[in-house]
Amino acid sequence: MIYKAKEGSKAYEYIKSICEAEDKELEAYFKRCKEAVGFEFKQFGGYTPDSTMIRICKIESILVDKETWERLDKKLWKKEDVSHDYVRIVLVRRTKQGKAIGAVLSSYNAVTNYRKILEQLGLREGNNSRFALPQLRYSQGHCFIRLDDNIRADKDNPDLVEITMSEYERLIEKE
Incomplete structure (x- = not known):
């Protein structure tokens, strides 16, 4: 309903304040993530605030084109799936750099x-x-x-x- x-x-003021705060945090989160991974992306697999009880956003995988996949460090990124012209990649968290990027991907501050x-x-x-x-x-x-x-x-x-x-x-x- x-x-x-x-x-x-x-109720109006509460909903508006939550939406505005989540939009602001979401924008900051994506900016942090794009800086941490070192390349632009538009699509990801994971969670958005409306899909979890604790209202977090967390990127679990990223969709990149095949050209971007070819340029990436294979010790840092693992190919999970290929569909059409896109590759779904996940972070390898065993390395120092992987752990640092993983921390950023988990850095969304729930409102x-x-x-x-x-x-x-x-x-x-x-x-x-x-x-x-x-x-x-x-x-x-x-x-x-x-x-x-x-x-x-x-x-x-x-x-x-x-x-x-x-x-x-x-x-x-x-x-």
């Missing part, structure tokens, strides 16, 4: 976590044995949170209003 926070509300989001927004988990991670988004001056069906946010927090997927898409399409 998708909820929109009412503008000016406590918040799953529990804190629920606490700050006054939300209660459902009685279901499974859970879905809350996904926050700030776009076009609107704040959104996507939750699983077992959390009824609008009943727990009057600052959140349930919206449809088509309404959500309409509000963010200008991006």
